[in-house]
Amino acid sequence: MDWKLELVPIPVSDVERSKRFYSEQVGFAVDHDTRVGGDVRIVQLTPPGSGCSIVIGAGTGVRQAEPGTVQGMQLVVPDIEAARAQLVAHGVAAGPVQHLEDGTMAEGPGEPWNSFVFFSDPDGNGWAVQERPPGAEA
Template sequence: MRWKLELVPIPVRDVERAKRFYSEQVGFTVDHDIRLDGGVRIVQLTPPGSDCSIVLGAGDGVTPAHPGSVRGVQLVVPDVVAARAELLARGVPVGPVQHVENGAPADGPGDVWNSFVYFDDPDGNGWALQEGPAEPAAPGGAG
């Protein structure tokens, strides 16, 4: 049986502000923006190249978690330095490139799977970019 992570709820105070941040600054694609009875608004966004999406919500309509309480969500990118530069160019306050050395954070890139950049959304939900191996070229040389 195949199990696939589909959706991660991210609690926010202001859904519109969070939608702008994740779509315009971080570069996620807006998949759905719907309003349900009772004033519940659901905004689903997907990171480029990901099969898993996030859903933004305020109040108990999406998640009972408090805004800013989600920490440690990781996105894997093939080049953490380039991803950091892209976020900076879009106005996202991001930390420096770091790696883990002797069990503690150290400045600068490490090996594959050991280079990270951290940032928070406007509500304080914490994200990490982790450098993974570059994806192999598609068959036939395209890629």
């Protein structure tokens, strides 16, 4: 039996601001932006090439953690330098390319599966972007 992760909620304080950040700056596709009743809004966004989406929302009945409390969400890309350049070009405050060395993060790319870029959304939810070696399955 396959068990596939489909949807991860990301707690945000301003749905419209977060929708713009994830779609216009990070490049996620807006799958749907739905209003249910008067005050409930659900926005689902998917990273390019991903089988898993995120959901942001607001209103009565939308239960979420405090905005900014999700840390360690991870995206995988084939080219870390190109991914960082794309984020920076779209106004995302992405950190430098780093790798894990002797238990701490060091500047520059590392060995296969050991090159990362970190960024946060406007609420402080933290993301890591990891480079996948050529030919490796994501």
